[in-house]
Amino acid sequence: MSETLFYEDMLSEIAAQPANLSAMFEATDYMIRDVLTPKQILSLHRVFLTGCGDSHHAPLCAEMAFETLAALPCEPMTAMQMARYAADHIPTPFPDDPLVVGISVSGSVARTAEAIAQARKRGALVLGLTGNPDGALAKAAHGNIARMHIPVLPKAAGTTSYAANLSALLLLAIRLGEIRNVYHQTVANELRDELRGVYDVMAATIAASDGLASQLADEYASVPEFVFTGHGPNYGSALFSAAKIIEASGASAWGQDTEEWAHLQYFCKHGSTPTFVIAPPGSGYSRSLELVKVMKRIGRRVIAVVDSRDTEIAALADVVLPVVGKVREAFSPLAYTLAGELFAAHHSRATGEPPFRNFAGVYAAENAGGNIIYAEAVE
Numbered sequence: 001m002s003e004t005l006f007y008e009d010m011l012s013e014i015a016a017q018p019a020n021l022s023a024m025f026e027a028t029d030y031m032i033r034d035v036l037t038p039k040q041i042l043s044l045h046r047v048f049l050t051g052c053g054d055s056h057h058a059p060l061c062a063e064m065a066f067e068t069l070a071a072l073p074c075e076p077m078t079a080m081q082m083a084r085y086a087a088d089h090i091p092t093p094f095p096d097d098p099l100v101v102g103i104s105v106s107g108s109v110a111r112t113a114e115a116i117a118q119a120r121k122r123g124a125l126v127l128g129l130t131g132n133p134d135g136a137l138a139k140a141a142h143g144n145i146a147r148m149h150i151p152v153l154p155k156a157a158g159t160t161s162y163a164a165n166l167s168a169l170l171l172l173a174i175r176l177g178e179i180r181n182v183y184h185q186t187v188a189n190e191l192r193d194e195l196r197g198v199y200d201v202m203a204a205t206i207a208a209s210d211g212l213a214s215q216l217a218d219e220y221a222s223v224p225e226f227v228f229t230g231h232g233p234n235y236g237s238a239l240f241s242a243a244k245i246i247e248a249s250g251a252s253a254w255g256q257d258t259e260e261w262a263h264l265q266y267f268c269k270h271g272s273t274p275t276f277v278i279a280p281p282g283s284g285y286s287r288s289l290e291l292v293k294v295m296k297r298i299g300r301r302v303i304a305v306v307d308s309r310d311t312e313i314a315a316l317a318d319v320v321l322p323v324v325g326k327v328r329e330a331f332s333p334l335a336y337t338l339a340g341e342l343f344a345a346h347h348s349r350a351t352g353e354p355p356f357r358n359f360a361g362v363y364a365a366e367n368a369g370g371n372i373i374y375a376e377a378v379e
Helices: 007-035 038-042 054-069 079-089 110-122 136-140 160-179 185-219 232-249 285-297 338-351 355-359
Strands: 047-051 074-078 099-103 125-130 145-147 225-230 252-257 274-278 301-305
Touching: 007 145, 007 160, 007 185, 007 338, 007 355, 038 160, 047 054, 047 079, 047 110, 054 074, 054 099, 054 160, 054 232, 074 079, 079 110, 099 110, 099 160, 110 125, 110 136, 125 136, 125 160, 160 185, 185 338, 225 232, 232 252, 232 274, 232 338, 232 355, 274 285, 274 338, 285 301, 301 338
Parallel strands: 047 074, 047 099, 099 125, 125 145, 225 252, 225 274, 274 301
Antiparallel strands: none
C-alpha cells in the first residue's frame, strides 16, 4: 500500500530550512575541513561534481564557487555521463588529481556509485557526499566520504537535502581556496560567516514570498506547464525549481538557461506560459532584463524572482517573488530556489495532486527505472 504524501510536509520542510541548515553548519564545516588533507588539496588542478536529479542541480549551482573561490576549473556532470562516458577519459596526470565528488544523500543511487567507482579506477581522487556511510556510494569511494547529518524529514519533494548538499559544496570550495592560498584564512572565515548569513536571507525570503506563491498557485491551478530561466549558478536553480513542480504537482515544467530561452522556448506557441525569471544581481542580470521585455512582448506571464530592491525587471513583471537581503552571486542559489519550492508546494495543494503521485501504481519505487546497484559497478 502506498504512503499518502501531503503538500503540508513540503511547506513545513521549506519553512524549517534556514533553522536546519544553521543547526547543521558547524558540523558540516568541520567535516569538510577534515575530509581532504592539505597535500591532497594542493595536488588538485581540476574538480568534477557528479550526481543525479537534485544532486546534479546542486553541482551546477556550485560551479561558480569552485572557479571563483577555489580558483579551480570545475565541471558539473550527470552521473550517467561520468559513469558511462567521461570516467574512462579523465586525465590523471598527477596523484590525487583530479577530484571527483559524487553526491547522493541516500547513498544508494546506482549511477552515482558507478560514476565514483569508475573515476577511482581511472586514478582520480574521489569523494562521496552522502548521508549514508554504509551505502553503495561510500563503498564505491572506499569510505572516503563527507557524511551529511540531515534531520529525518517526512517524504516530500526534497528541499533541505538539496540545500544541505549545496552548502557543503560551497564550504568545500572555500576550503580548497583557503589551503591553495587563494586568500588568507581570515578571508576564508569571513566567507564562511557570509555563507551562514545567507540562511537569514532565506528566512526573510520565505516570509515575504510564501503568501504570494500561494496566491499564484491558486491562479495557475489549471495551467499545464511552466518555464524557469536562470543563468550562471542559477541555471541549476532553474532546473531544480522545475523539478520541484514536476515532483509536487505533476505539471510539466522546463528549466532553461536564460540565453537558451531565446533560442528555444521563445518559439513555443503557448504564448501565455508562466515564466519564472530567476535574476539576482550579477553578470547575467542585464540579459534577463532584455529577455523579460521580449517575453512581455510575446504575451508571456512573467514571474520575477529578484532582489526585493530591484526596480527594473520588477517593474516589467506580472508578479514579483522577492529575495530579501543581499547575497553574493556564488551563494545566491540557496535563496533564489525558494520561490520555486514554495510555488511547487502550493501548486500541489491548488491542484489536489499529491507529491510524487504518492509513489502509487506505475509511480511506485520498484517501477522507477531500475535504480539498482550492481556489484561489479562498485567494487
